[in-house]
Amino acid sequence: MSETTDSDVNNHERYDFTGVNKAEFGYAGAGSEEDFSKYLLDRMRQLESRNSMLKEQCDQMESEKRFVESQKLKYEREVRRLQSEIDRLKTVPLVVATIMDVISNDKILVRSSTGPQFMVNVSQYIDDDSLVPGTKVALNQQTLAIVDVIPATEDPTVSAMEVVEAQDVDFNDVGGLDEQIQELIESVELPLLKPDSFARIGISPPKGVLLYGEPGTGKTLLAKAVAHRTQATFVRVVGSELIQKYIGDGAKLVRDLFDMARKKSPSILFIDELDAIASRRLNDTNGADREVQRTLMQLLAEMDGFDSRGEIRIIAATNRLDVLDPAILRPGRFDRVVYVPMPDEEARANILKIHSRYMNLGEDVDFKKLARMTETASGADLNAIAMEAGMLAVRFDKESIGMQDFLESTRKVMSKLESKQEELPTGMFG
Numbered sequence: 041m042s043e044t045t046d047s048d049v050n051n052h053e054r055y056d057f058t059g060v061n062k063a064e065f066g067y068a069g070a071g072s073e074e075d076f077s078k079y080l081l082d083r084m085r086q087l088e089s090r091n092s093m094l095k096e097q098c099d100q101m102e103s104e105k106r107f108v109e110s111q112k113l114k115y116e117r118e119v120r121r122l123q124s125e126i127d128r129l130k131t132v133p134l135v136v137a138t139i140m141d142v143i144s145n146d147k148i149l150v151r152s153s154t155g156p157q158f159m160v161n162v163s164q165y166i167d168d169d170s171l172v173p174g175t176k177v178a179l180n181q182q183t184l185a186i187v188d189v190i191p192a193t194e195d196p197t198v199s200a201m202e203v204v205e206a207q208d209v210d211f212n213d214v215g216g217l218d219e220q221i222q223e224l225i226e227s228v229e230l231p232l233l234k235p236d237s238f239a240r241i242g243i244s245p246p247k248g249v250l251l252y253g254e255p256g257t258g259k260t261l262l263a264k265a266v267a268h269r270t271q272a273t274f275v276r277v278v279g280s281e282l283i284q285k286y287i288g289d290g291a292k293l294v295r296d297l298f299d300m301a302r303k304k305s306p307s308i309l310f311i312d313e314l315d316a317i318a319s320r321r322l323n324d325t326n327g328a329d330r331e332v333q334r335t336l337m338q339l340l341a342e343m344d345g346f347d348s349r350g351e352i353r354i355i356a357a358t359n360r361l362d363v364l365d366p367a368i369l370r371p372g373r374f375d376r377v378v379y380v381p382m383p384d385e386e387a388r389a390n391i392l393k394i395h396s397r398y399m400n401l402g403e404d405v406d407f408k409k410l411a412r413m414t415e416t417a418s419g420a421d422l423n424a425i426a427m428e429a430g431m432l433a434v435r436f437d438k439e440s441i442g443m444q445d446f447l448e449s450t451r452k453v454m455s456k457l458e459s460k461q462e463e464l465p466t467g468m469f470g
C-alpha cells in the first residue's frame with residue numbers, strides 16, 4: 041500500500057464531501073470540508089503505520105514459529121536418544137566368559153568369569169573364526185549363549201615391555217664402575233660384536249649377566265650404555281610388573297619377550313627387578329607363588345633353549361641377590377654375576393660432574409668437597425643433587441650455579457636420604 045503524502049493533503053480540495061455522514065468516519069467536529077479532509081488523511085496515515093507495524097509483528101511471529109518448530113524437532117531427537125539410553129541401561133547384564141574349547145560350530149565349552157564351565161550355543165551373527173580358545177566372550181544371562189566377542193583391550197606384551205631401538209646413553213655417562221664396564225664389554229659387547237672370535241677359540245660366552253647392588257647405583261644405566269655401544273635394540277621389562285599386572289600371563293609374556301628380542305636382534309634383553317620372578321620358593325600353596333613359579337620356569341626354559349653365541353644378550357638386575365632361587369644362577373643361565381657398588385669418593389665427584397656438564401657452573405664449585413659430603417649417596421641421589429642445585433639457581437634467577445646452590449641441594453637431598461635410611465633394614469649387601 042502506498043504511503044499518504046502531503047501532496048494528497050494539498051489536493052484535498054478536489055474531493056466533494058457533500059452528503060457524506062462524517063460521524064461514520066469517527067469525525068465529531070463541525071469544521072469545514074477542508075478540516076474533514078485533513079482529518080481523513082491523518083486517519084489514513086495512522087492506519088497505514090499501524091498496518092506496517094502489524095506486518096512487522098507478523099514476520100517476527102513467523103520466524104519465532106520456525107524457531108520453535110526446529111526446537112521441537114531437536115527435543116524430539118533428544119527424547120528418542122534418552123529413551124534408547126534408558127532401554128540400554130535397563131537391559132540385563134551379559135556374563136563374561138573365556139572359551140576353553142570349540143567342540144563344533146554351535147557347541148562351545150566356556151568358563152564363566154565366576155568359575156563354572158558350560159557348554160553353550162553361539163548366536164548366528166558371530167563370526168566363527170573369532171571363536172578360538174582363550175577369546176573372551178559375552179553370554180546371555182538366561183540361555184548362556186554367546187552373543188558377543190569381547191575384543192582384547194590391550195596387548196599385555198606391548199605395555200609390559202619397553203623397546204628402544206637406539207639408546208643415547210654411553211659409557212661416558214657412567215661415573216666410576218670401570219671394572220663393571222669391563223665385565224660388560226667382555227660378556228655382552230664382544231659376543232655381539234665379535235661372535236667369530238669366540239667360535240674360533242672354542243668357548244661360549246656367558247648367557248646371562250646379573251647385575252646386583254643397591255637401588256640407583258647405575259645398573260640400568262650400564263645396560264643401556266652397552267646397548268648403545270653395540271647398536272643393539274634395548275628391550276626392558278620389570279619383573280614385578282610382569283607378575284602384578286598380568287596375573288596368569290607371566291609365562292606367556294616371558295615367551296613373547298624372547299620372541300620380541302629375537303625379532304629385533306641384535307638385542308639386549310634387560311630384566312629389571314629379577315627377584316620378583318626368581319625368588320626362592322617360600323610357600324608353595326599360595327596361588328600368587330605358583331604364578332611366579334610358572335613365570336620363572338618359562339624364563340629358565342627360554343634361557344636353556346637359547347644359543348649363547350646368538351645375537352641376543354640377557355642382562356638382569358636385582359637389589360636382592362640373597363633371595364634369588366639358586367636355579368637361576370646355574371651355569372648356562374645367569375653365569376656372570378657382577379656387583380655394582382655404591383660410588384666411592386672419586387666416583388661421586390665424577391657422577392656430579394657428569395650430571396652438571398651441560399650446566400652453567402660458577403668457578404667456586406668444588407666437586408671433591410661435595411663428594412666428601414655425600415658418603416651415603418647413590419648415583420641417582422647425586423643426579424638429584426645436581427638437578428636440585430640447578431633448580432635453586434633458576435629459582436633465584438642467577439646467571440650460573442654456585443657452590444652455595446650445591447651445598448644447599450646437598451643438604452636437602454642428604455637429609456631426605458638419612459630419614460629414609462633410618463626406616464630401612466640393614467645388611468642386604470653386607
Ligand SMILES: Nc1ncnc2c1ncn2[C@@H]1O[C@H](COP(=O)(O)OP(=O)(O)OP(=O)(O)O)[C@@H](O)[C@H]1O
Nearest residue numbers: 213214215255256257258259260261391419420423
Ligand atoms: N654410576 C653412575 N653414573 C652416572 N649416573 C648414575 C650412576 N648411577 C646412577 N646414576 C643416575 O641415577 C639414575 C638411576 O640409575 P639406574 O636406574 O641405572 O639405577 P639402578 O641401579 O638400575 O636402580 P634400581 O635398582 O632402582 O633399578 C640414572 O639414570 C643416572 O642418572
